[in-house]
Amino acid sequence: MSVVAFERKQNTGEWSERELSTILAALSAATAPGTGREWETGVTERGDVQFYLLSPLPDQACELCVSRIGGRYILEDGSGRLLFEHRNLDLVALHAKAAVPSTSWLMVRVIMLWCAIRSATDEKLDLMLLEGEELFVQFVPQLAAFA
Template identity: 75%
Template sequence: MVAFERKQDTGEWSERELGTIVAALGAAIASRTGRTWETGMTENGDAQFYLLGPLPDQACVLCISRIGRRYVLEDGTGRLLFEHRNLDLVGLHAKAAIPSTSWLMVRAITLWCAIRNTIHEKVEPLLTEGEELFAQFAPQLAAFA
């Protein structure tokens, strides 16, 4: 018997693998979202695919790694979301893991909540106190009329 050396996976994605990932994340990578993607390698030389957020931060939104024959899906913070040997299944889970609300919408909602909270905390007490002052001084103002 002759022991042959097993071919190690390189840290590069095949065209089929990249095509599968890009097809699954097509809506997230569309130009109107501002998201882009990059490929890279882990410290051990395993292939990685990064879905990056819009400029200027370009924070990592999702990461798909190929470790051996398994595909590992993580969110931008490194939390494990899914892993499997079938890249199509990993792609479906990646598509479902992408937030559908745009960053502009999130900022608009945050601004609206901040304004509403400011009105509730600062302006409403002034209006309530103003009514009380008016109720106390109205009879005296009527005497001048």
């Protein structure tokens, strides 16, 4: 891992209203009430501000992090991988919006449940049809004797 030395300014410990509103506007779909996601701000040990997009309860894992170090904004995913960095917060916010998955976790679970139910019922239905077909094949010759 390489370390990059950033220029530091004093009193960098808070987000401005404009900065927060820019980030929240870009992530408005991700932080909507139905998604279960929340956001939080924090400060590094060096006094640099950070914005965290947290996954729904109970995990509340960090999905996305925007940091301001010196005059640069750094966008990282939940694993700490660098996604984008720039001095323009609007560009970073656009990349943050694109980095957030649009499908909610609830929708993914509903789709998975639907596929599991459909798979189980298809297997049972196939077995019932095959058994019925075998019975039909066994009784047809005997029914032909009556004709």
